[in-house]
Amino acid sequence: MSHDQQSFVTDDGSTLWEPLQLGVYADYLARLSATNPVIVTDDIMAADGQLLLPRATVLDQAAIARWKHKTLARPLANSIQLSKSISTDDLLQHLLDTIRSTEYFQSLAERKHPISSLEPACAKLSSLPLVQQFLTVMAAQMSDLYERTLCVSLWALYIAQEMRLPAQDSGEVFWAAITHDIGMLFIDPQVLNKTEGLTAADWRQVQRHVEISRRILMDIPGISEPLVTAVSEHHERCDGTGYPQAKVESELSLFGQILAVADSIVGIYFNRFKAQGRRWREVIPVLEMNRAAYLYRSCDIVTTMILRSELPLPDVVSGSGVPEFAERMLQQNLQLQRWFTQLRDCLTAVGYTHGDRKLHALQNVIFHVATTFKGSMLFKEDLRESLESMAGQEGNSISKVVADASLAQQEMTFHLQRLSRMLQMYISSNDAKDPKILARLQEGFTAIGGYIAQRNTPPDS
Structure with missing residues (x-):
């Protein structure tokens, strides 16, 4: 998952997922078994030696409910087999369907990236039965996530090819994309499906999917170390604002940076x-405003790829709706400026000699946002004049620069909301080293919380 992310998991994830417990993934398997029988291939034993399910048994919801309290001797996924799993041909067909149903991908395939390049990339699946299992469960039980995974995989492969990476390296990037969100199969669906805003505790639970994916892939034969590293880095950012390790560009692998950009693009869209x-x-103006967070070369490549497709940019609004649209943008700009000022004052008033790395990271984000504000088109006088002129007229269409400004405004809202939630997570984590600093941050956050409540949007991840 992607882009609209929070930072700072307050633990290392090692105790947050127990693969020997019958949890969320077991429930998915039990539901799937009603239409695609899940067969026990090896006796399922409890850690205390008790036989729970003998070989050749069909897994069902009753069995899962009966043994839910038990700790297993080995992970459930290693002891079962689906009657029908996604094959190499199935995966290739799903990717082709994604291309043919998406105008942008279809244009790219016609102009630069032939469909034939997908066949060798997909061939690896036949040697990865556990990955087949996870993809099959994802496609059946989390179809939206599977659809996104296919899109991320196409983007990652195309970016790698545009960089002229060797075919083997491009294939590794592709498979990192295919497997990067396997950990989501183990996250509480009640959290993932929340329609209201996520709490700090909810965000920490969602963030665990990265560590879960890493731990699963480490134990699968045929999965390389660079692939696992890329998956573990797909929510990291070059400016240090990502998770789970808050790495900076010099600490990130090339594969991980490619995957991070691909995942974010799909999340944004x-x-x-x-x-x-x-x-x-x-997506272009949103990506341009986030260059500090991503590998610059990847951003340039993505922009070139999108423009190469020659898909036109439609008008955001036209006719009698123009004045109201322009007035909304003016009012939104004022609100964004106030929100930014409150965040800046809250984070800079505590000084910079506290020695707290996480607080320094938050302060670095506000500087990044300040740079984005300064360099963006949102507060340039000519744009304001254009908007004020449009606000009093009818029968106009929105020019490209104003359309891009509208998208940039949405992105700025995201940045401020993201930083506000990161601050909220930091305050609630008990990681602050100085009680006086914590008190000042809590006081400043009280006013900022109102903006979060007004603009609670789902994550792009």
Whole structure:
């Protein structure tokens, strides 16, 4: 999952997931078994030696419910087999269906990236039965996540090819993308499906999917160390604002940075534009405002790829809706400025000699946001004049620069909301080293919390 992320998991994840417990994934298997029988291939034993399910038994919800309190001798996924799993041909067909149903991917395939390049990339699946199992369960039980995974995989492969990486390296990036969100199969669906805003505790639970994916992939034969590293880094950011390790660019692998960009692009598009029937072209200004967080070369490549597709940018609004649209943008700009000022004052008033790495990271984010504000088109006088002119007229269409400004405004809202939640997580984590600093941050956050409540949006991840 991608882009709209929070930082700072307050523990290392090692005690947050127990693969020997019958948890969320077991429930998914039990539901799937009703239409695609899940067969026990090896006796399922409890850690205390008790036989729970003998070989050749069909796994069902009753069995899961009966033994839910038991600790297993080995992970459940290693003791079962699905009657039908996604094959190499199935995966290839699913990718082809994604390309043919997506105008942008179809254009890329016609102009630069032939469909034939997918066949060798997909061939590896036949040697990874556990990955087949996880993908099959994901496709059946978390179909939206599977759809996104396919898109991330195409983006990652295309970016790697544009970088002219060797075919083997491009394949590793592709498989890192295919497997990067396997850990989501073990996260409480009640948290993932929340319609209201996530709490700090909810965010920490969602973030665990990275560590879970890493731990699962480490134990699968045929999965390389660079692939596992890339998966563990797909929510890291070059400016140190990612998770789980808050790495900076010099600490990140190339594969991990490619995957992070691909995952973010898909998150931005699916969460902000797809439901409105808008185009991939509209991702560009959002990506441009986040260059500090990603590998610059990847950003340039993505922009080039999107523009190469030659898909037009539709008008955001036209006709009688123009004045109201322009007035909304003006009012939103004022609110963004106030929000930014409160965050800046809250984080800078505590000084910089506290020696707290996590607090320093938060302060670095506010500097990044300040740079984005200064360099963005949102507060340039000519844009304001253009908006004020449009606000009093009818029959106009929105120019490209104003359309991009509208997208940039949405992205700035995201940045401020993200930083506000990161601050909230830091305050609630008990990681602050100085009680006086914590008290000042809590006081400043009281005013900022109102903005979060007004603008609670789902994560792009």
